[in-house]
Amino acid sequence: MRMSRLLVRTLREAPADAEVASHQLLVRAGYIRRLASGVYTFLPLGLRVLHRVEQVIREELDAVGCQELLMPALHPIELWEQSGRAAMFGSDALPAMTVEARGGTFVLGPTHEEVVTVTVSAEVESYRQMPLTVYQFQVKFRDEARPRFGLLRTRELIMADAYSFDVDKEAMQSSYQTVFDAYLRIFERLGLHVTPVEAESGAIGGDVNHEFMVPSAVGEDHFVSCASCGYAANVEAATRGVARVAAGGGGPTSAGPVVEHHTPGRPGITDVVAYFADQGATAADFLKSLAVFDADGRPTLVLVPGDREARLPSGWRLFEDADFDSNPSLVKGYIGPSGQQEHGIRVVADTGISRPGPWITGANRPDHHMTGAVLDRDFNVDAWGSFAEVVSGDACPHCGGAVELVRSVEAAHTFQLGHKYSEVMPGSTFVAADGGEATFSMGCYGMGVSRLLAVVAEEHHDERGLAWPPEVAPYQVHLAALGAGRSPEVGAAADQLYGQLIAAGVEVLYDDRDVSPGVKFADADLLGTPVRLVIGAKGLARGVVEWRSRATGEERELPMDGVVATLAGG
């Protein structure tokens, strides 16, 4: 491609709305342009990178027997009503957009489990046709509450999504592992350091699932990582290695009686800690009590150590003001666990509070707290679990080593769905080996392709611009002719070399513009093509071309007649 003809405009300054490096550089280098908040056009250079990323994914999925197809972006809303997920629209769990059209109401597809389930079940009738894994590259729509960071969080995104269909759970797990391994190879080829972590399944559902995390300073997620045993989990799903103290064991036996204290106007933990500070109390001596509804909608009290943030399981939600009115035993701001079971409130607790105490906690009376509360004497716990947020330095739940918190971007998410969709979508059955009817065991696998552009750019750039790994670069070679306007020899040599490289199958971007050398160098650095070739009058007189690596800065001179062989071979 001749740069004089390429639809690209480089910017010396980034737009004010670009915050992170990948966003600034992709815009400055002319790869993308914003159309609306969270909605971007891919200009020719950006589209080439997108296609390169897709090709890597395509090759690795095809290599393990997956088949590409393309499903509609527009879904009849009836499909979503059948799966029950239409009820999640408008909620935070599954922000979706709908379109009223002549044919009825359609959903701008946020994900494709419903469509793929009815599509495949219409074609597959026998266990003999499985295992089967299909995938597509398709635009997904999310009614994103807050688009940000350029391509990292958008309202319209390009995703590679795969779906496996198997005869039973064991076969599904095998298919899952196959795609999982292919994903690892994809990230390897993209030059990304990825860590698969245990995760929450969210709106997609299912049992086992993993997120593929790329550590990054601009990440919006954190995962917990144990260096000694390899345990890795999203903080949303991570647990702490805190053993429950056996009943009656450890702790003070000299605990005194429970004493109530008048603590007006101190509903928050920090306020109360300050009140009791003169008695030597710290936040760790408090029970933090949260009134919630569990996933089944039962009123529940969650207890965590006062120095910890609570982390609720998915599907649980905090009380709102009206909920306190209907549960008078829980006094907002002064909640305590004592006697709650008598009022039909279930009490669950983080293992971090399993020592007897004494504890300081709310007295279930307005403006009152109590000291000296002892576990199993003054309050009871119905179930133990991990309800506190994990922080760096906590014990690993598997080996007890210290875990570390890593900031990261979620690049992909894989799920073992089992029967979640096949048992609710009509007709999703096949004839099993025994002649009976059976339900598909499914898996689904999503990778944000447009997001990956940003992730790769985040990991591969410097202060001068982008530096693409060869696997995803829009062009392999950036050929710059210096001073061709005043030296016909340079122009002719560059034209000839350009033609030879194309003939040899090398993807080359040829800067044939009549601009100063400084501009050409600066643009070459900004665009980030892996190899830069420079032809100038000085080198040409000696029969050499300058070769330079964008990533390493390494430079050498190549004899003019050996350039094509060197680049085509490498």
Add this chain to the structure above:
RNA sequence: CGGGACGUAGCGCAGCUUGGCAGCGCGCCUGCUUUGGGAGCAGGAGGUCGCGGGUUCAAAUCCCGCCGUCCCGACCA
């Protein structure tokens, strides 16, 4: 959806406090000179000052409403 900031030429910004010719840098066009790390000189084009209303002789500037954009939070591939 809560909190904050911003909106003036393609991009970056000044002007607003104290109402009075719409500006600067980069980019773009023409010509000449220049040419190894974002050249120089000369000339030129380009604006619904986000939108609507109000105050005023007069509004980019003051007031009200709306829209948009970004940041923090909540939520998510």
